[in-house]
Amino acid sequence: MKNDNYVPLFETKAAKRRLAYKFYFASVFIGLCLIFAYRVIHLPSQGGVETWIWIGMFISELWFTLHWLLTQSARWNPVYRYTFKDRLYQRYEKVLPEVDVFVCMPDHTVEPPLIVVVRVIHLPSQGEVETWIWIGMFISELWFTLYWLLTQSARWNPVYRYTFKDRLSQRYEKVLPKVDVFVCTADHTVEPPLMVVNTVLSVMAYDYPTEKLSVYLSDDGGSELMFHALLEASRFSKYWLPFCKKFKIEPRSPEAYFSTVLQPVNIDDPVMAEEWSTIKKLYEDMKEQIDNASNSGQVPEAARKEHKGFQEWDLVSSRRDHPTILQILIDGRDPRAVDTEEQTLPTLVYLAREKRPQYHHNFKAGALNALLRISSRISNGLVILTVDCDMFSNSSGSLRDALCFLMDEEKGQKIAFVQFPQNFNNITKNDIYSNSLRIINEVELLGLDANGGPPYIGTGCFHRRDTLCGKKYRKDYKIDWFTENDKRVEEGEKVLEEPCKTLASCSYEKNTDWGKEIGLKYGCPVEDVITGLSIQCRGWRSVYYNPKRKGFLGVAPTPLLQALVQHKRWSEGDLQIFLSQYCPPVYGRGKIPLKLQISYCIYLLWAPNCLATLYYVVVPSLCIHRGLSLFPKVSSPWVLPFLYVIVAKYAYSLGEFLWSRGTFQEWWNDQRMWLYKRTTSYLFGFTETIFKLLGFTKSGFVVTSKVADEDVSLRYEKEVMEYGAPSPMFTILATISLANLFSFVGALKMVIMDSQSRVFDQLALQMLLCGLLVVINLPVYGGLFFRKDKGRMPSSITYQAVIIAILAHIVALH
Ligand SMILES: O=c1ccn([C@@H]2O[C@H](COP(=O)(O)OP(=O)(O)O[C@H]3O[C@H](CO)[C@@H](O)[C@H](O)[C@H]3O)[C@@H](O)[C@H]2O)c(=O)[nH]1
Ligand SMILES: [Mn+2]
DSSP, X not given: OOOTTOOOSEEEEEOOOOHHHHHHHHHHHHHXXXXXXXXXXXXXXXXXXXXXXXXXXXXXXXXXHHHHHHXXXXXXXXXXXXXXXXXXXXXXXXXXXXOOEEEEOOOOOOOOOHHHHHHHHTOOTTTHHHHHHHHHHHHHHHHHHHHHHHHHTTTSSOEEEEEOHHHHHHHHGGGOOOEEEEEEEOOTTTSOHHHHHHHHHXXXXXXXXXXXXXXXXXXXXXXXXXXXXXXXXHHHHHHHHHHHHHHTOSOOOHHHHHHHOOSOSOTTOHHHHHHHHHHHHHHHHHHHHHHHHHHHTSOOHHHHHHOGGGGGGGGOXXXXXXXXXXXXXXXXXXXXXXXXXXXXXXXXXXXXXXXXTTSOOOHHHHHHHHHHHHHHHHTOOSEEEEEETTOEESOTTHHHHHHHHHTOTTTGGGEEEEEOOOEESOOOTTOTTOOSOHHIIIIIHHHHHHHTOOOOOSSSEEEEHHHHTTOOOOTTOOOOHXXXXXXXXXXXXXXXXXXXXXXXXXXXXXXXXXXXXXXXXXXXTTHHHHHHHHHHHTTOEEEEOOOSSOSEEEOOOOSHHHHHHHHHHHHHHHHHHHTSTTOHHHHTTTXXXXXXXXXXXXXHTTTTHHHHHHHHHHHHHHHHHHTOOOSOOTXXXXXXXXXXXXXXXXXXXXXXXXXXXXXXXXXXXXXXXXXHHHHTHHHHHHHHHHHHHTTSOOOOOOOOOOOOOHHHHHHHHTTOOOOOSOOHHHHHHHHHHHHHHHHHHHHHHHHHHOTTOHHHHHHHHHHHHHHHHHHHTHHHHIIIIIOOSTTSOOHHHHHXXXXXXXXXXXXXXX
């Protein structure tokens, strides 16, 4: 099979193993070991050796108990077997089938593992609280170490990818596969129709044979306004597509284009200048139509009469209760569907799947699965692109880039999907909410790619239809692009909307494998990650492609609360996967490489970080008042590993940021958001997952708002933190920052009053930690006490936080 003339369609380069990185890794690792040595050696001496012996006994017995539980599984229900040979001979002498008679002899032995409980209750009392606080520090540091080791798996061996679109075109221009683009929208109030149609227009304008391109919009809001907007866009596309192609403009979302290019690119060219103005005028008209309808909440009567599609809304009683609405706005096979230059237009379809209150709709996963079925009947593209409605295509070449991977003769066969990074076009200069996902996009996903493939992150991802529909990888899997297109094309008949509608009905999936083995998986708030993981576990790999010109640009959440809620959904969904049967180290064993299993855990274990972090930002500070020292004295050599690990870790992280074209201020903001997310989003995600496991709650999907009030946007532009809404998340943030402020002030007082500077010697590291927390929380104090605008902390939160912080200090002192 090896082809000597094989010239690849893409290339992979390993990043140079940086000596500095290795040094960093080894030295921090040694530092961590020293920290643990310190923790063990310096356990508060009140408890002394006895405490440790006791803890040792505890751990040993915990192990014995767990192991004993394991061994019980083999004792639960043993069976013995007997046979009756004589009967066998009598009856079946000639044919001799086998007969077993089972006699079951149950043997239940249950020893309640009470020993462990006894250990916990009777921990030697000399050390008491101090010992326990110390053990808490130990466990937090153990967690941080393990987690840091996990994150290293994504840094070990990053790779960069490059494509050769000219070769693709030379070899395959005539037989390029059909591509279906799925755009999802859910709610026209938080996802404005104008934004959605801009996304649709940008993907319609891909540099690709239009007769092979189909765009589907799934509207989970079932909104007439959205349909109206799409209808307007289908008309505008007749002008927009030829314009894009003629002048090769980028980006191809009209809104993004006209807001960056304020005058014709080539003023000297009168033809271009005139066309530019005409198109801009047409766009402004369309924008006005759509915005007017959105603002009044009604489609104008005249527009309604122009298209039969609006009649479908006669049967809609609410967005949660309506039959399937399916409208093919442009049918690419219709000879009349052409643009102003007589070129075929891409197929354009509007779908609002059936919704009934008694059926669970499974959020985005449900929407994508309905699209998979409907599109298989209409265009049946071999390749599927999924994009969120707020993510316009920023580069008309991305589609061909993706095909370079999927169509490569040797390595392409095994690739199930090509994931582009999630980038955003509303990030402010220093990215206050750390929305840009810079380190994930520029560092970690490159490493995951080398480890076996990035996860599927829901948007900007090109899939093979087959793999999304559950196909397993086999060595002999090979698509012959020269015949495949013809095979799948239907008779060329005009597709009828009515018969297709049942494919998107509520009852269609009953008793089928949809949502389990076929299509996107149900029941998880991060349907994308779990679906990608299971594709990889079926033997496929994925690739990550991060070109200079970003492939897609989306809308990042602007108020702080939105960002935190989004991360709550992510961390919750991720932890759910970890605790489910799909846990990568279990489910992926033997199916995906070990290093990929580990890399997955970086994200799947986001949520549990909340515990160690909360401990670390609360307990050491509160202990300052008691004079309880939890870190080595400055005069002791043990302080060195602590300082080294702190400095090395943060220096490297800053270096990584700058090297990925970030700024110092942005890195600092990222550290703050890291703290915020860990103490709020992850905490809520963690507890909710546990509740869900226990069966108390069900997970939902809170759609992130893509619009903000004017004054909120203004503050965002100025990079002023937006609190505003009363939320328990803010209570936590405010309380932590106040508690640390009180501690720090108290500590300063103690240091000043202490003439021999013994306090400083003992508490320096604790004060450093506390002081850093105060500095990083400066915006919170501003929001609590100094700001007057609407984005400040609500006063209810200020009161709560002050009271809780004072109470915490009182409790800590006694
Ligand atoms: O019932 C629903 C809910 C959401 N969506 C769509 O799903 C997309 C993502 O929703 P959004 O509120 O923007 O969530 P994000 O957190 O920004 O989305 C990220 O995280 C999701 C998983 O949590 C992925 O599905 C997305 O692709 C990924 O961009 C949007 O286009 C929505 O219109 C639906 O179609 N139906
Ligand atoms: Mn989004």
